Amino acid sequence: QVQLSLLTAIVKLFLKRPTDTQELVQHVLSLATQDSDNPDLRDRGFIYWRLLSTDPAAAKEVVLAEKPLISEETDLIEPTLLDELICHISSLASVYHKPPTAFVEG
Known part of the structure; x- marks a missing residue:
């Protein structure tokens, strides 16, 4: 290193x-x-x-390029949705920042 x-x-x-x-x-x-x-x-x-x-x-x-700033987007997501997304971290729900129910018809 x-x-x-x-x-x-x-x-x-x-x-x-x-x-x-x-x-x-x-x-x-x-x-x-x-x-x-x-x-x-x-x-x-x-x-x-x-x-x-x-x-x-x-x-x-x-x-010599400048490195971009790393920002936390967790502050922009409401806490209840964030908790639900963490429970479904391995699904597309966490990628799209939408609850799993948003992907199901009916």
Whole structure:
């Protein structure tokens, strides 16, 4: 996990200051793709390498993109309906935020 974080941090640094960190990012990508036994690290290294070599602008958009805020929608659902949806969590009722009776005719 630390190695993945370091790889991502170095790529982000390269995207912000390419002239100062070009040798560093090349060395780290080389280590990640050739000398690592960790398949996740190796795969991410190849992905970053491919992104940076083919389209640096796209790499910048992907790697430096802002993460969306995580919001809780449970406050928007009335408590009685929420309790009923939790009881039927494995059904479509919980997906559509409707009680199970809304899906039955009659």
